[in-house]
Amino acid sequence: MYRYDEFDAAFVKDRVSQFRDQVQRRLAGELTEDQFRIHRLMNGLYLQLHAYMLRIAVPYGTLSARQLRKLADIARRYDKGYGHFTTRQNLQLNWPSLKDTPDILDELASVEMHAIQTSGNCIRNVTADHFAGAAADEIDDPRPYAEILRQWSSIHPEFSFLPRKFKIAVTGAARDRAAIQVHDIGYQLVRNSAGEVGFAVWIGGGQGRTPMVAKKIRDFLPAADLLAYSEAIVRVYNLEGRRDNKYKARIKILVHEKGAEPMRLAVEEEFAARNDGRLRLPQSEIDRIHAYFAPPALAARGARSNAFESRKASDAKFRAFVETNVAQHKIDGFGIVTISLKPIGGIPGDATSDQMDVVADLAERLGHDEIRVSHEQNLVLPHVAVDDIPAIYDVLAKHELATANVGQISDIIACPGLDYCSLATARSIPVAQRISDRFGDGERAHDIGDLKIKISGCINACGHHHVGHIGILGLERKGVETYQITLGGSADENCTLGDITGPGFSYEAVVDAVETVVDTYLGLRSDKTEDFLTAYRRVGMAPFKAALYEKNPGADI
Amino acid sequence: MPQVVSANRLDDGIVVFVGRDRAWVELLDAARLFDTKADMEAAVAVAQKDVAANRVVDIFPFEVKISGDTVTAVALRDIIRTSGPTVHRDHGKQAVHG
Numbered sequence: 001m002y003r004y005d006e007f008d009a010a011f012v013k014d015r016v017s018q019f020r021d022q023v024q025r026r027l028a029g030e031l032t033e034d035q036f037r038i039h040r041l042m043n044g045l046y047l048q049l050h051a052y053m054l055r056i057a058v059p060y061g062t063l064s065a066r067q068l069r070k071l072a073d074i075a076r077r078y079d080k081g082y083g084h085f086t087t088r089q090n091l092q093l094n095w096p097s098l099k100d101t102p103d104i105l106d107e108l109a110s111v112e113m114h115a116i117q118t119s120g121n122c123i124r125n126v127t128a129d130h131f132a133g134a135a136a137d138e139i140d141d142p143r144p145y146a147e148i149l150r151q152w153s154s155i156h157p158e159f160s161f162l163p164r165k166f167k168i169a170v171t172g173a174a175r176d177r178a179a180i181q182v183h184d185i186g187y188q189l190v191r192n193s194a195g196e197v198g199f200a201v202w203i204g205g206g207q208g209r210t211p212m213v214a215k216k217i218r219d220f221l222p223a224a225d226l227l228a229y230s231e232a233i234v235r236v237y238n239l240e241g242r243r244d245n246k247y248k249a250r251i252k253i254l255v256h257e258k259g260a261e262p263m264r265l266a267v268e269e270e271f272a273a274r275n276d277g278r279l280r281l282p283q284s285e286i287d288r289i290h291a292y293f294a295p296p297a298l299a300a301r302g303a304r305s306n307a308f309e310s311r312k313a314s315d316a317k318f319r320a321f322v323e324t325n326v327a328q329h330k331i332d333g334f335g336i337v338t339i340s341l342k343p344i345g346g347i348p349g350d351a352t353s354d355q356m357d358v359v360a361d362l363a364e365r366l367g368h369d370e371i372r373v374s375h376e377q378n379l380v381l382p383h384v385a386v387d388d389i390p391a392i393y394d395v396l397a398k399h400e401l402a403t404a405n406v407g408q409i410s411d412i413i414a415c416p417g418l419d420y421c422s423l424a425t426a427r428s429i430p431v432a433q434r435i436s437d438r439f440g441d442g443e444r445a446h447d448i449g450d451l452k453i454k455i456s457g458c459i460n461a462c463g464h465h466h467v468g469h470i471g472i473l474g475l476e477r478k479g480v481e482t483y484q485i486t487l488g489g490s491a492d493e494n495c496t497l498g499d500i501t502g503p504g505f506s507y508e509a510v511v512d513a514v515e516t517v518v519d520t521y522l523g524l525r526s527d528k529t530e531d532f533l534t535a536y537r538r539v540g541m542a543p544f545k546a547a548l549y550e551k552n553p554g555a556d557i
Numbered sequence: 558m559p560q561v562v563s564a565n566r567l568d569d570g571i572v573v574f575v576g577r578d579r580a581w582v583e584l585l586d587a588a589r590l591f592d593t594k595a596d597m598e599a600a601v602a603v604a605q606k607d608v609a610a611n612r613v614v615d616i617f618p619f620e621v622k623i624s625g626d627t628v629t630a631v632a633l634r635d636i637i638r639t640s641g642p643t644v645h646r647d648h649g650k651q652a653v654h655g
Contacts (some may be wrong), residue, residue, distance in 0.1 A: 026611070027567065027611065029610070033614045047565055050570075050641065050642070052569070052570035098569065347644055418633065419645070427633075427637075427643060430644055479633070
């Protein structure tokens with residue numbers, strides 16, 4: 001894992017004392033709310049529906065046991081004993097007080113964490129594949145590059161007041177687990193014909209009220225040019241992006257209005273004009289950062305573990321857990337364990353302090369001290385010996401962390417929605433809970449197979465509904481919650497935006513509508529191996545629309 | 558419909574309401590009801606002094622309805638804001654005050 005050097009430590013410490021001073025001045029009345037707001041937002045502190053909310057950065061979704069324990073401790077002592085992991089791989093606390101926030105930030109700094117740039121019109125926390133460093137299909141670990149981007153973008157003087165927020169994601173494999181095509185910049189690690197590592201570059205993706213799939217503007221960018229090229233992209237955006245209308249200020253609108261090819265040319269021109277070597281990454285520096293992310297010394301074990309196999313043979317629940325929650329590791333005899341934060345009927349992404357402690361203990365004892373936060377709001381133990389998976393499962397099961405549903409219908413992304421968020425127009429969490437209760441994690445869910453449901457409580461799309469296989473958008477019409485359904489979205493390497501089925505459904509009716517969609521899929525799939533998305537792409541909207549509206553004319557909100 | 562005037566307390570962000578004696582209170586039941594637009598606007602103007610005095614932020618009025626002794630917000634957003642998350646009945650004002 002990356003460890004702060006003296007510069008990082010001093011920088012974060014300085015920021016905490018700067019914010020402590022700003023909070024004191026605010027509480028003393030020396031700063032008005034208008035003057036203070038930008039300072040609190042730049043430190044991740046929002047004022048939400050019930051109280052303040054602190055968004056803590058988990059850079060590229062990587063945590064050590066010590067860090068996760070600290071998050072648990074902070075949530076217990078300064079909040080209400082739980083936190084919410086988000087689609088940006090961050091952790092949100094829903095009830096901190098303003099006066100405690102400087103102390104919380106001090107606590108975070110003690111474990112090399114912070115909340116800097118988790119809000120504001122700047123380059124936000126850089127996200128990455130949650131299987132980084134462990135996935136069997138990986139070309140290179142994306143985290144060193146995400147860390148280089150983090151260092152470059154932190155309080156970058158030119159890019160601290162962009163037209164709007166700016167999100168970068170990095171993935172290390174052809175299979176996109178980081179949703180890069182719905183980011184402002186998506187970097188995909190690739191090899192060129194000479195075998196060198198570099199990036200395919202995508203820009204202009206995003207969700208919100210005007211969803212766009214990113215455009216590829218480079219097939220291969222040498223790794224050494226990562227910062228120079230990023231600077232060129234963000235500079236063109238900073239100069240040409242709209243500042244007259246916040247709803248048209250993201251880079252996706254610039255790319256759309258200017259056109260992908262003219263935008264590519266503008267970036268290339270900027271890159272060529274200023275690429276004087278100043279930002280060229282020396283290989284020694286890339287290697288130095290890479291060294292922090294060196295995989296643990298995992299001695300290859302036998303491909304078969306007797307303890308694991310016999311437990312699988314004798315315990316159907318364990319077998320189901322392995323089938324859904326364990327992914328192939330790059331080294332024989334190891335696995336990647338995803339810990340679902342989606343218990344049936346639970347709140348997607350929430351974990352209690354006690355659960356965080358349990359995961360930290362497991363990571364320390366049996367997981368080489370590494371934990372990941374996924375953008376799908378789960379936790380991951382990326383380096384686990386297959387021999388140890390039964391023991392890990394037993395501990396997880398005791399703490400409601402062993403739900404065998406990763407990738408299935410109840411593994412739902414949901415934003416906080418109207419239960420917490422001041423921007424939301426409808427609730428999203430209870431819709432997710434009801435869908436989860438309806439389908440469960442048993443035989444029926446298993447039969448349905450891979451199906452990603454994503455729910456947002458407003459048009460800002462924090463719940464990624466545009467790229468859900470089934471997306472649900474909560475809106476308010478004449479004072480009543482209504483839910484629009486989209487089908488066929490996907491955030492992977494074949495990224496697509498979902499199509500709206502038609503008129504929305506009431507809060508009461510939306511789960512039935514989802515069930516109608518699922519039953520329609522089950523009735524038309526060619527066989528059990530054809531998953532929902534494949535079937536939708538084959539047959540299109542018509543049969544789903546017919547099932548939803550022709551047989552159910554009440555859906556007219 | 559009557560209205561109440563709400564804000565967030567500066568130091569902890571908790572939702573508060575202008576009370577019957579004009580002091581800030583945490584419970585909607587203890588909030589002062591304003592039956593006319595003029596009364597509500599006058600209350601907002603007074604409350605703005607507490608914004609200037611750095612006691613509260615984000616003042617805004619919202620509609621309530623009265624049923625017997627119970628006052629409830631009309632809009633779902635305000636109902637949730639005045640009681641707590643519907644998915645965590647153990648948090649927010651509902652946890653303490655039902």
